[in-house]
Amino acid sequence: MSECPPPPFDGLRKLPSTIKFLEISDWNRVTSGKELTQMLCCLPKLSELTIKRCGKITGLGVVEQLKEEETDEALLLLPPQLQKLDIWDCPELSLRADSPYGGNGGSLQALSSLHSLDIDHCPKFLACYLPSPSSSGFPFPTSLQSLLLDGVEKLAPLSNLASLVNLQIWDCGGSEGAGLRRLLAHGCLSELFVTGTPNLFSTECCSEGTLEPSSSPSTKLQWLETDDVAGVLAAPICTLLSSSLTCLSLWPNEEMERFTEEQEEALQLLTSLQQLDLSDCNKLQCFPAGLQRLSNHCVL
Structure with missing residues (x-):
């Protein structure tokens, strides 16, 4: 449904109740959050x-x-049965931390069946999010298996996402307190893409300290792609990923010519690594030390 007013609600209620998929676009001038909420009420x-x-x-x-009767013009209330939600290019949209009417209206915690969430170019999405007792400080439900955040100005805690398998973070800011390192240590995350988000890894190292091997379960992360070379190639992170990471793709800044001694030492901690992709390191003058152990695998 694109560039059109919502259909009459009486007509929607006469449609088959088995409608499962809906895409709405370019309703900037004709539809409010209240109208969209009313329409979603007709699609159980x-x-x-x-x-x-x-x-x-x-x-x-x-x-x-x-x-x-409980919705205002700018607020969209989502039905709780959603399993997949994509929101793109809504620059003023922000997630309510607390329900305006009580109950489970705050955050997305009440979407207990949600397994996939994409938030793309909605910079204010987490701007109003504040930890509260009702949401336990987390904006997203633990049922999530796939999460993409692109162009969000502020990240919120993610460490409760124990079922998350795929996480992509593009061009986001305010990474302090995201809990990525704890998510890596205690979750199911196996695929991680991070770009344009400075200090996400290094902030975690500084704020959470080094996890003791005896108390830390092995991370399940197998695939990692990032432009944060300094953040990833740090001893605490590489130690955490040592037993699981098999594929690492690095996109350093265009001026990087060599790895530091500390980064080379950290790289050697990744004892399970089978593929190292340096294909975007255009000015790299020499490969890091220790790559001879990858001779039976793949270096790009």
């Missing part, structure tokens, strides 16, 4: 929702029972 089986360029929506929340 909806499981996948995509929202693009809906500039009138500035607030997002969830309630277990959507009530038309």
